[in-house]
Amino acid sequence: MAGKTAEPGVIWARPERTGRGPKPAFTRADIAAAAVRVADAQGLDAVSMRHVAGELGCGTMSLYNYVPRKEDLYELMVDAVSAEHELWEPSGDWRADMRRVAGQTRALMHRHPWMPRLMSPIYGFSPNALRYLEHCLACLDPLEAAYGMKMQLVGMLNGCVTSYVATELAAAERTRSLPWSAEEENAVRIAYLGSQVATGAYPRLAASFAEDQGPIDLDGAFEMMLGRLLDAFDPRN
Amino acid sequence: MAGKTAEPGVIWARPERTGRGPKPAFTRADIAAAAVRVADAQGLDAVSMRHVAGELGCGTMSLYNYVPRKEDLYELMVDAVSAEHELWEPSGDWRADMRRVAGQTRALMHRHPWMPRLMSPIYGFSPNALRYLEHCLACLDPLEAAYGMKMQLVGMLNGCVTSYVATELAAAERTRSLPWSAEEENAVRIAYLGSQVATGAYPRLAASFAEDQGPIDLDGAFEMMLGRLLDAFDPRN
DNA sequence: TCCTAGTTACGTACAGCGTACGTAGTGCGC
DNA sequence: GCGCACTACGTACGCTGTACGTAACTAGGA
Known part of the structure; x- marks a missing residue:
């Protein structure tokens, strides 16, 4: 089956992960930290899904299990840094x-x-x-x-x-x-x-x-x- | 010969057009107006070199005769609207x-x-x-x-x-x-x-x-x- | 206990992007 | 009139976000 794709919603509204299936390899904080690392080191324009996935050491599309849209990755980054x-x-x-x-x-x-x-x-x-x-x-x-x-x-x-x-x-x-x-x-x-x-x-x-x-x-x-x-x-x- | 490509410089510093060769088909104001039209109608993300060139009715790469980088197109837009x-x-x-x-x-x-x-x-x-x-x-x-x-x-x-x-x-x-x-x-x-x-x-x-x-x-x-x-x-x- | 449904991971594919580069045609200055 | 600077523009490359399909995995219900 095709995975769920974009729907309206704030990323913070959906729970980080539900119980079924294999354990997720990363937390949201991991994702955010990786993206922030890329942005700090190479600038915001270097923050692409592929690049961040590479920083995490996983496939590009795996990121979409954590982050429905790239814009949400940005929100994660801002939140992480706001901490x-x-x-x-x-x-x-x-x-x-x-x-x-x-x-x-x-x-x-x-x-x-x-x-x-x-x-x-x-x-x-x-x-x-x-x-x-x-x-x-x-x-x-x-x-x-x-x-x-x-x-x-x-x-x-x-x-x-x-x-x-x-x-x-x-x-x-x-x-x-x-x-x-x-x-x-x-x-x-x-x-x-x-x-x-x-x-x-x-x-x-x-x-x-x-x-x-x-x-x-x-x-x-x-x-x-x-x-x-x-x-x-x-x-x- | 290959055309001149990106060099440091503000777009406003270079003269609009020099005398040699065929008359340019558009003025800077035309370009800016077309880009603004696209942005107003379809949003900023629709402002691509291809799209703006299409709005002007010319080939994509012809735009680069007027605007060395896309960022400069943005500057043109801001200036046009500031008028x-x-x-x-x-x-x-x-x-x-x-x-x-x-x-x-x-x-x-x-x-x-x-x-x-x-x-x-x-x-x-x-x-x-x-x-x-x-x-x-x-x-x-x-x-x-x-x-x-x-x-x-x-x-x-x-x-x-x-x-x-x-x-x-x-x-x-x-x-x-x-x-x-x-x-x-x-x-x-x-x-x-x-x-x-x-x-x-x-x-x-x-x-x-x-x-x-x-x-x-x-x-x-x-x-x-x-x-x-x-x-x-x-x-x- | 086994089955199944939901979830994970991830490869492939596609449309669109900015733009480097090559080529052909045009017209001003010498 | 020659030559060169300039115009226009097609092709091509590497990159982007992401839709979709597939295979592996595991928790919950029977």
Whole structure:
């Protein structure tokens, strides 16, 4: 008989494995870990069913016993990596706690530079995502506001952090597995940008580039962004 | 002789066409428009070199005379659609102007639901992106702040708007060209989410879902988010 | 206890992808 | 007018996701 194929459903809804038949060779965690290993080592584009199956040491189609669609493999990856979030007892200072959350998210994305690309479309409700969300809400207990507003805060925080880190990592990830180096690519881009700005068509842009000379303090800018965002939700303002 | 193949470089840096040889059959704008047409009608995944070439009525490989890599086709699409941004004479009220900018961006992404997926990784410096950026800076002239801070504002605004609209559109875009309907998919997801929350493991999440009953006011939430974001940069606070 | 139905593993196959490369035709600059 | 740079485009290759068929295996019901 032909195996069951794609049907609507979240992968987290189906039980990891039912009792009948031979023991499965891998757990979901094994699959996710293998995929994450491939993505970390060779980039997200190297994460193909064949490649991950090879990493696990099994046939390509065997993967489909664990993961109905490739998109679900992505969900597994995001969830597995989300487990790296350290959850602590809320300190009572929600601003400090949220800073810590955001800093962890950023560090996590630096460890797994493919995360931003998977984060935006999925908006997952994987087990670890739920845990993370609950933890954020716990940290926000001292903030007197409706839950809707807190969800908004978390959403904006995640959106901003993701987009910030995405631009931080853009060059590096874009040029991954391309035949020329990131430095070359960047040099070309900067040269082009300079030539455009030099036409005088973008006076404020030119002024902006003239303004900041030294190396950009990415950490400082990140912290400043966080501060502004949290200010916006602080009832003391 | 074999044609020139991929080399580092932004597509905007190379001139649209040089003088020698037969007149090119299409302009860059034609290509971009065709790709946008395909994406609007059949989703981003339908944007393949073959498909776009078919839409233009030319051979697949002819496209490579205009666009060295598929990624560049994406850049063309983003730039073409960015031209839909209406640029006006700044009003002097930078908050109102930025609200208008953000509203336009959101409307634009609703018209072209594939935009968020292309926006995050690229962070382009296409001609229309530069125009857009310059316009934002012009709107921010009344705001007394360094350009670095204004750039940060624009960046955060774009990041938040993109991520907001992405979640607005997530379900619809995810289920595009899938064999089941978006309603079915959503029903399954909500059922799963409910079952998870019902376990009691996520008390605050449960409270949050219990809190907001009625239909969510997406426009209102968007405006509120904008307000908070702009507050964060308002020197009067 | 044996049977059977559901499950696992996995090979084969197919349609579609990006794109390297070769070839043929065209028209500007010398 | 010659030659070369440029256009167009067919063919081909390696890769992708995954539908489907087959064989081995084992837990539950008779």
